[in-house]
Amino acid sequence: MTNEEIWNIGLEERTDELSKLQSEYDRLDVECRKAEFERDMYARLRDVNNAMLYKQKFSEKYEKCARASEKLTKQKNALENEISVLKKEIYYINSLM
Numbered sequence: 001m002t003n004e005e006i007w008n009i010g011l012e013e014r015t016d017e018l019s020k021l022q023s024e025y026d027r028l029d030v031e032c033r034k035a036e037f038e039r040d041m042y043a044r045l046r047d048v049n050n051a052m053l054y055k056q057k058f059s060e061k062y063e064k065c066a067r068a069s070e071k072l073t074k075q076k077n078a079l080e081n082e083i084s085v086l087k088k089e090i091y092y093i094n095s096l097m
Helices: 003-048 052-096
Strands: none
Touching (some): 003 052
């Protein structure tokens, strides 16, 4: 097997992986944006509604959404780093050809 054939195999593997990671990143991006919207919504509702029953409920929902948003953001950032590494690998392999 020639070097070029090996490079093509490596390139194909990384390109497939990049496609999968990009799809996952896009999904996570939507989930992050939804969680951020809900967090902001509950923050506003908590501040606007003075009734103690609602304020407590909105505070609880805000905290839950804030935790979800933080977790999703961390996952998204980690995935972003993986994508960046794969793009650099693909660029390098392409430069060999």
